[in-house]
Amino acid sequence: MDIQGLQAFLSVSAYGSFSEAAARLHLTQPAISKRIQNLEHQLGTALFDRIGRKIHLTDAGKALLPAAQRILQEMDNATRTMQNLANLVAGKLSFATSHHIGLHRLPALLQRFNESHPQVELDIHFLESELAYQAVQKREVELAFVTMTGQQNRVLQQEKLWHDELTFVASPRHFLARKLDLQLNELCYTPAILPFESSATYQVIKQQFERRKLPIKTSLPVNYLETIKMMVSVGLGWSVLPTIMVDEQLTELRVASEPLSRSLGVIWLKERTLSNAAQAFLAQIRE
Known part of the structure; x- marks a missing residue:
């Protein structure tokens, strides 16, 4: 199984749409379809039932889903671990923020971070806090700056900032x-x-x-x-x-x-190894 095929599979299963998955991965819809077809050919079974405009996981797709999530999670953690060992603060830092936090709390911090770490590419997503929680859990972003709900979440690390x-x-x-x-x-x-x-x-x-x-x-x-x-x-x-x-x-x-x-704060997946860029950004905010 190739990594790109698994990424396409997880994206389609998350959004229930080939076109939405393509947009999220910055690919064309035919490219997403091709990756899914290749993965199905490798596994010798269909992963999705296409009924009209709706897409549903087959039994094989449901069985593959948790395994695919673990594989990509381990690949991601391994990559970040290697980068962290090299002490490099570089690469892409993808995070979500509510509009209010993005407009009133982050500008000065982002300017200082961008000046201190020019090798980091900032990938900012403006999302409502409720959607930002979902984006973190779907691994679409590494961090999210949100309005805190006050409820504990077993898979998320939450830290109050403001x-x-x-x-x-x-x-x-x-x-x-x-x-x-x-x-x-x-x-x-x-x-x-x-x-x-x-x-x-x-x-x-x-x-x-x-x-x-x-x-x-x-x-x-x-x-x-x-x-x-x-x-x-x-x-x-x-x-x-x-x-x-x-x-x-x-x-x-x-x-x-x-x-x-x-309370306004930041959340991330407990099981996810944070990149050096994310750790550096959090360290700067805590100052």
């Missing part, structure tokens, strides 16, 4: 901005623009209202905080945003509630 304070905000022209002191119940029936309910940030906000058995009237859920800021600034509703984002476009609302905050 404490992110959150603030109730509205447009200076919003009627809520004219009130000196607010209670949560004054907000619960006024339209709010908040992240998707599946996000860790939304859950932090929701807990404040649930403790007092209050509903939240949400409209236009958006997961990009910069977009939420714009929508709030033109008066479409109130929100809760990182304090670091509050400027003259927003008014901080004085709401009687417990202080709101979230």
